[in-house]
Amino acid sequence: MIPAAFDYYRPTKMDDVIALLKEHGDDARVMAGGHSLIPMMKLRMAEIPHLIDLQAIDGLNEISIKDGQITIGAMVTQHDLINHAGLEAAAPILREAALQIADPQVRYMGTVGGNVANGDPGNDMPGLMQCLDATFALVGPGGERSVAARDFYEAAYMTAREDEEVLTSVSIPVPQGGYAYEKQKRKIGDYATAAAAVQIVKEDGKCTAASIAMTNLSDTPIYSADAGAALVGTAVDAAALTAAKAAMLGDIDPTEDNRGPVAFKKHVAGVILARAIERAWSRA
Amino acid sequence: MKDEVESRDDRVANLKGMGCSRKRVEDARFTQGKGNYVDDIKLDGMLFGDFVRSPYAHARVTNIDTEEALKVPGVLAVLTAADLEPLGLHWMPTLAGDKQMVLADGKVLFQGQEVAFVVAEDRFAAADGIEAVEVDYEELPVIVDPFEALKTDVVLREDLVAQDGSIPDGAHGPRTHPNHIFTWEAGEKEATQQVLDNAEVLVEESMYYHRTHPCPLETCGCVASMDKVNGKLTLWGTFQAPHAIRTVVSLISGIEEHNIRVVSPDIGGGFGNKVGAYPGYVCSVVASIVTGKPVKWIEDRMDNLMTTAFARDYHMTGKISATKEGKITGLHCHVTADHGGFDACADPTKFPAGFMNICTGSYDIPTAFLEVDGVYTNKAPGGVSYRCSFRVTEAVYFIERMVEVLAIELGMDAAELRRINFIKKEQFPYKAALGWEYDSGDYHTAWDKALTSVDYDGLRAEQAQRVEDFKAGKTRKLMGVGLSFFTEIVGAGPVKNCDILGLGMFDSCEIRIHPTGSAIARLGTISQGQGHATTFAQILASEIGLPADSITIEEGDTDTAPYGLGTYGSRSTPVAGAATAMAGRKIRAKAQMIAAYLLEVHDNDVEFDVDRFVVKGAPEKFKTMKEIAFAAYNQAIPGIEPGLEAVSYYDPPNMTYPFGAYVCVMDIDVDTGVPEIRRFYALDDCGTRINPMIIEGQVHGGLTEALAVALGQEIAYDDMGNVKTGTLMDFFLPTAWEVPNYETDHTVTPSPHHPIGAKGVGESPHVGGVPCFSNAVHDAFRAFGLRQTNMPHDHWRIWKTANELGLHD
Numbered sequence A: 001m002i003p004a005a006f007d008y009y010r011p012t013k014m015d016d017v018i019a020l021l022k023e024h025g026d027d028a029r030v031m032a033g034g035h036s037l038i039p040m041m042k043l044r045m046a047e048i049p050h051l052i053d054l055q056a057i058d059g060l061n062e063i064s065i066k067d068g069q070i071t072i073g074a075m076v077t078q079h080d081l082i083n084h085a086g087l088e089a090a091a092p093i094l095r096e097a098a099l100q101i102a103d104p105q106v107r108y109m110g111t112v113g114g115n116v117a118n119g120d121p122g123n124d125m126p127g128l129m130q131c132l133d134a135t136f137a138l139v140g141p142g143g144e145r146s147v148a149a150r151d152f153y154e155a156a157y158m159t160a161r162e163d164e165e166v167l168t169s170v171s172i173p174v175p176q177g178g179y180a181y182e183k184q185k186r187k188i189g190d191y192a193t194a195a196a197a198v199q200i201v202k203e204d205g206k207c208t209a210a211s212i213a214m215t216n217l218s219d220t221p222i223y224s225a226d227a228g229a230a231l232v233g234t235a236v237d238a239a240a241l242t243a244a245k246a247a248m249l250g251d252i253d254p255t256e257d258n259r260g261p262v263a264f265k266k267h268v269a270g271v272i273l274a275r276a277i278e279r280a281w282s283r284a
Numbered sequence B: 001m002k003d004e005v006e007s008r009d010d011r012v013a014n015l016k017g018m019g020c021s022r023k024r025v026e027d028a029r030f031t032q033g034k035g036n037y038v039d040d041i042k043l044d045g046m047l048f049g050d051f052v053r054s055p056y057a058h059a060r061v062t063n064i065d066t067e068e069a070l071k072v073p074g075v076l077a078v079l080t081a082a083d084l085e086p087l088g089l090h091w092m093p094t095l096a097g098d099k100q101m102v103l104a105d106g107k108v109l110f111q112g113q114e115v116a117f118v119v120a121e122d123r124f125a126a127a128d129g130i131e132a133v134e135v136d137y138e139e140l141p142v143i144v145d146p147f148e149a150l151k152t153d154v155v156l157r158e159d160l161v162a163q164d165g166s167i168p169d170g171a172h173g174p175r176t177h178p179n180h181i182f183t184w185e186a187g188e189k190e191a192t193q194q195v196l197d198n199a200e201v202l203v204e205e206s207m208y209y210h211r212t213h214p215c216p217l218e219t220c221g222c223v224a225s226m227d228k229v230n231g232k233l234t235l236w237g238t239f240q241a242p243h244a245i246r247t248v249v250s251l252i253s254g255i256e257e258h259n260i261r262v263v264s265p266d267i268g269g270g271f272g273n274k275v276g277a278y279p280g281y282v283c284s285v286v287a288s289i290v291t292g293k294p295v296k297w298i299e300d301r302m303d304n305l306m307t308t309a310f311a312r313d314y315h316m317t318g319k320i321s322a323t324k325e326g327k328i329t330g331l332h333c334h335v336t337a338d339h340g341g342f343d344a345c346a347d348p349t350k351f352p353a354g355f356m357n358i359c360t361g362s363y364d365i366p367t368a369f370l371e372v373d374g375v376y377t378n379k380a381p382g383g384v385s386y387r388c389s390f391r392v393t394e395a396v397y398f399i400e401r402m403v404e405v406l407a408i409e410l411g412m413d414a415a416e417l418r419r420i421n422f423i424k425k426e427q428f429p430y431k432a433a434l435g436w437e438y439d440s441g442d443y444h445t446a447w448d449k450a451l452t453s454v455d456y457d458g459l460r461a462e463q464a465q466r467v468e469d470f471k472a473g474k475t476r477k478l479m480g481v482g483l484s485f486f487t488e489i490v491g492a493g494p495v496k497n498c499d500i501l502g503l504g505m506f507d508s509c510e511i512r513i514h515p516t517g518s519a520i521a522r523l524g525t526i527s528q529g530q531g532h533a534t535t536f537a538q539i540l541a542s543e544i545g546l547p548a549d550s551i552t553i554e555e556g557d558t559d560t561a562p563y564g565l566g567t568y569g570s571r572s573t574p575v576a577g578a579a580t581a582m583a584g585r586k587i588r589a590k591a592q593m594i595a596a597y598l599l600e601v602h603d604n605d606v607e608f609d610v611d612r613f614v615v616k617g618a619p620e621k622f623k624t625m626k627e628i629a630f631a632a633y634n635q636a637i638p639g640i641e642p643g644l645e646a647v648s649y650y651d652p653p654n655m656t657y658p659f660g661a662y663v664c665v666m667d668i669d670v671d672t673g674v675p676e677i678r679r680f681y682a683l684d685d686c687g688t689r690i691n692p693m694i695i696e697g698q699v700h701g702g703l704t705e706a707l708a709v710a711l712g713q714e715i716a717y718d719d720m721g722n723v724k725t726g727t728l729m730d731f732f733l734p735t736a737w738e739v740p741n742y743e744t745d746h747t748v749t750p751s752p753h754h755p756i757g758a759k760g761v762g763e764s765p766h767v768g769g770v771p772c773f774s775n776a777v778h779d780a781f782r783a784f785g786l787r788q789t790n791m792p793h794d795h796w797r798i799w800k801t802a803n804e805l806g807l808h809d
Helices: A014-027 A037-042 A078-082 A085-090 A092-098 A104-109 A112-117 A125-131 A225-231 A238-251 A262-283 B008-015 B067-071 B081-087 B123-132 B189-197 B242-253 B279-291 B301-307 B392-410 B414-421 B443-453 B456-471 B532-544 B572-599 B625-634 B692-711 B764-780 B795-804
Strands: A007-009 A028-031 A050-053 A063-066 A069-073 A135-140 A143-148 A153-155 A166-173 A178-184 A194-203 A206-215 B047-053 B059-065 B075-079 B091-093 B099-101 B114-120 B134-139 B180-187 B201-212 B221-227 B232-237 B260-263 B295-298 B310-322 B328-340 B367-376 B382-384 B477-487 B507-513 B519-523 B551-555 B606-609 B612-615 B618-624 B645-650 B659-669 B674-685 B742-746
Touching (some): A014 A050, A028 A037, A078 A104, A112 A125, A125 A206, A178 A262, A194 A262, A206 A225, A206 A238, A225 A238, A262 B795, B047 B123, B067 B075, B075 B123, B114 B123, B189 B328, B189 B367, B232 B242, B242 B260, B279 B295, B310 B392, B392 B414, B392 B477, B414 B443, B414 B477, B443 B477, B443 B742, B456 B477, B477 B764, B507 B532, B507 B572, B532 B572, B572 B606, B572 B645, B618 B625, B659 B764, B674 B795, B692 B764
Parallel strands (some): A007 A050, A028 A050, B047 B295, B674 B742
Antiparallel strands (some): A063 A069, A069 A166, A135 A166, A194 A206, B201 B310, B310 B328, B477 B659, B507 B645, B606 B612, B612 B618
16 A cells, blocks of 8 residues: 655645646645545555645634634644634534544544545535535635535535635534534444434524534535424424434435445434434534 | 572462463563564565555456566566466465465456566555556456355366366365365264254254454565575564474475574464465565565555455354254254365364364254365455364354254243253263364353353343333333353364374474573464463463573574474464473473482472472472572583473374353344444353463453454455455454453363363454354344344344344334
């Protein structure tokens, strides 16, 4: 498991990163924690002649919470997320989800930006960001632009990011209400068999808003607006859960792999979503 | 003098001999990253070799073009079968009497098979060279199902079919089909049939013990260094049997055995994976001879999982008969054994299905018959004993499932059914229907202790309540109580019936006592994590009365260690441990004469006491072993040679038969298929216990590997023969996170024929653990009509069981 030869760059300025991307186009790739890209390179499933390490770029590893908005730099690690007190208070679902990603060694290196930008349907952060209605900041030759997480994912490893752009930060409106990130996996370090991110608002015993996204059940994360809508206006009773599950099942499109066949994944997706909703509702 | 004020208890404690939980002397280096593994070996000018491997499971190799690869900077050579053929090294013998391609000779038989060997200045250049080798393949029909293999016209091994189309006998007798390897039988066919035909109760069940892999943390590898000046070949490698490797290398290379030195340095786990000989060894040796430089070959994880020795892959069908009261009367077992493209099983020569004929288990079954058919398929070769003695895991899984199935048929409690069929204490030594003579056992005592310890009746009451609650819709979790009682057969073995490639399976120990009362002992075995340097010193400490801390244990260098057959099959303690004790006794016998001379009494007037010889009836007159050691080197004693050394080659009179009783309590989430192990109790009886701490560690490790195999670990193939589980993402290797707390317990029934009564323990927990975890899953669904479902019990398969039983409606 040795990658093909590549040139390694460690620029200190984002302009230099963009210049390298412009110069080499599809032959270049930026690397954050490297925990998705390097294994692919070692398996020679990804050949990257020009690898640009973002570790030396300043300003990409900050977390700020102000004016109802959370901003997370692309180089913030999962470990940073877990240990940020302000974040735990403002958006505890981030911590709950991050704790279910891989293992501590990986979380020291793995970044939020890498996790959301890579477009791997197995990654947990993309679905979570769709649930939280996050916005991704992309910097490219023409300056900065924003793309909603819910519009970002096109297919496995295919996103709205252009080859010459770098995802620099993630912005999230401070979430309201109860939350849950529920994930079934075979073992520590595994991608989800099925995972559900749920954020839910309760007023006077009724659900007034609900946001639901699913992980590793299609070739992209799945934000299921219909599943959330099925809960709004209900007391999140059994009928509402059934309706939300049905709506979600209409949106996902799992494929068979070593985790199991499609029928199993769909069943488990329903079970996991119901548990996530129930837990989020109990916290709302 | 310190000795005079010490109590006898103090003197015993100072030795840190048998029974002491002495801390592992190996751990100081391992915990500081100071181990010396094969990949740590770096020699001047060392080259690196690696393989071009086949992407296809069955294909003709029509052309290999190495031209571009040779242009890659740093690439020095690319070896193919055509290069090895003039040396007669393009094929090599396997341990099972078959032969195996070293490099693809016109075709490939499994995905990942070695096609060409790229030799380069470093591993990076080698990897680039591999990419540049162009191989033309012509795909052939792929056979991954052994039952299909015995019906198809597709011939996997044309080399084993005669010109006229007839099928010559194989190493183990007649073959019935070109893809058939052998039929092996044990027991009485007709008598068993008669018993089954006339049975009051007869139950038949089929089960598949899936293919898996030992997956040691350190993969396989070697460094070959041919010194062209003195003609000596040194081969460092991850060898579980370094002496056997030396002999094999000599036989196939023609290099005289005294000119070959094989060294196993620290080994990062073996579990059977490192017993056999692999193409990487042969190619490294050839490459070193060709280049005159040392050549290193180290597998990566995918190479290891996909190509080096797998384990299991047994399709087993059983018939078990009993009286209405549950007394078992007969057992029939048929196995279709999937051996992959070459028969490279690591078994004693006369046992092509290993010790599968221990499949009557711990039960007094008067009549039995076993039949095993070995079959070629387009899968990797191997068939090693993954943390078990030869095929014992398969045998114990088979009988422990059959007993459960019989209990279901009879409507009996499975613990009680076992109890009424156990071999009784007074029946030992017990001659089993399939040929083995069990040396000793006390199964009822162990079983009662286990069941009492876990409050078995309480568990069953709780389980019954859980079933009621489940039916009433109060819970979605079922509870399983997994039972297993196993008898191992380890310590291979008596030379009269156990050999590998004609090498008798004795083992050895050579001891040198130094003048100042310390010692070095060398053995024919090799530790891969078992802690030999700790435990063998303890055996010696008790035998020769010198502190374990003053005894160095050395293994793994064939230039210095006495010949032995290595470490696997829990054979080190039963065989080399016995040799150690026997060699120690030779030391003690000479020490007795020296002591008598020094004390000016007759030899028979002194007796051994912990760390000294004392004059009988006058304990104040003594000579310590330390004093005797010095005397051996500075006194001219009439009739006694100077020095104090001994060597023992031990040919065990019988196998040893450790046993144990395990209970697993498991909760199963019916909706997700997720099992949770609430409790695991393991009682082991390994005879005399040398180091309780190390035993406990062995039990923890073996149980963890059992958990892995039972609950998810497999080498799975698709219909095209592609390996679906080639990385640790999909191949389940449990971490601390997945592992439950283990409760360990023991009884002690010493082996009557072993010098210190020890039986071996390293593999027991794996042998007993797999059926215990599996039986827990089965038991959870027993109330809903489940009789048999195959491992591995991963989430989706458990879910499927629940689904098929209608539990999701």
